Amino acid sequence: MDIRFEGVGKVWPDGTRALADIDLHVPAGQFCILLGHSGAGKSTLLRMVNGLETPSEGRVRIAGEPVDKRSLPALRRRIAMVHQHFGLVQRASGAANMMAGALPAMPLWRVLTGLYPRAVRTRACTLLHAVGLEEAHLARRAERLSGGQQQRLGLARAFMLDPAIILADEPVASLDPALGHEVLELLRVQARERGTTVLCSLHQIDLARAFADRIVALHRGQAIFDGPPAKLDERDLAIIYAKRDGIEPSQPAILRAAV
Numbered sequence: 001m002d003i004r005f006e007g008v009g010k011v012w013p014d015g016t017r018a019l020a021d022i023d024l025h026v027p028a029g030q031f032c033i034l035l036g037h038s039g040a041g042k043s044t045l046l047r048m049v050n051g052l053e054t055p056s057e058g059r060v061r062i063a064g065e066p067v068d069k070r071s072l073p074a075l076r077r078r079i080a081m082v083h084q085h086f087g088l089v090q091r092a093s094g095a096a097n098m099m100a101g102a103l104p105a106m107p108l109w110r111v112l113t114g115l116y117p118r119a120v121r122t123r124a125c126t127l128l129h130a131v132g133l134e135e136a137h138l139a140r141r142a143e144r145l146s147g148g149q150q151q152r153l154g155l156a157r158a159f160m161l162d163p164a165i166i167l168a169d170e171p172v173a174s175l176d177p178a179l180g181h182e183v184l185e186l187l188r189v190q191a192r193e194r195g196t197t198v199l200c201s202l203h204q205i206d207l208a209r210a211f212a213d214r215i216v217a218l219h220r221g222q223a224i225f226d227g228p229p230a231k232l233d234e235r236d237l238a239i240i241y242a243k244r245d246g247i248e249p250s251q252p253a254i255l256r257a258a259v
């Protein structure tokens with residue numbers, strides 16, 4: 001499913017403007033990376049796709065349908081999210097976390113009894129292997145898995161319902177570089193082979209360049225670059241990674257006042 005942002009803006013209740021005039025069309029099956037430094041507006045934009053945030057201006061459409069209270073329950077069955085801190089239930093087993101990925105399509109009695117259909121269990125095992133985990137990991141509590149294993153489990157869970165859209169919010173921020181590459185490769189394969197639209201926020205320019213079909217760079221809530229990685233030049237980078245808004249090391253008075 002494709003995603004359209006039409007004149008999207010966001011102003012928080014305290015007056016902070018997070019986004020302004022965002023017009024983007026992300027076609028189905030594209031691996032689109034939102035790049036920008038902390039506070040640029042990446043998470044806010046991402047979270048508007050599954051209704052975790054609402055725009056103050058404009059609207060978001062998925063497959064032509066506006067994202068709103070009426071459309072969200074059905075849309076959420078087709079959208080999965082991958083989180084920076086994995087978003088797993090730490091005290092639950094790997095298996096329980098995996099099955100949680102199938103919850104939107106399960107009747108309540110199955111969830112309460114844990115009696116999942118054979119097809120769902122088989123799919124969980126297939127996906128587990130696909131992300132490089134073993135069945136032994138299913139029995140272990142999430143908190144006993146390494147960071148890399150937890151993020152792979154998070155990905156396998158996201159793939160459970162074969163989502164049309166994956167929203168990945170800084171999915172490699174807690175991982176070492178080699179694992180970060182593996183996670184982005186799994187997302188890229190999902191986009192290429194399953195036609196899943198992947199919208200992924202990242203800080204790291206080298207990873208964005210290596211994996212994205214398209215980069216959208218945000219700076220102070222505005223899209224200042226939109227194109228293939230090869231077109232991103234040093235001038236764009238200088239703007240994206242200019243000093244952080246309002247806080248410079250040469251302003252100790254501000255820092256003193258804030259503590």
Ligand SMILES: Nc1ncnc2c1ncn2[C@@H]1O[C@H](COP(=O)(O)OP(=O)(O)OP(=O)(O)O)[C@@H](O)[C@H]1O
Pocket residue numbers: 012013014016017018036037038039040041042043044045201
């Ligand atoms: N609930 C909120 N209330 C007020 N301001 C907020 C809220 N959430 C985010 N912001 C502000 O909105 C702006 C955009 O934040 P956002 O989290 O989207 O940025 P980001 O690019 O994802 O940053 P990071 O890379 O650090 O996650 C920032 O100025 C942030 O401080």
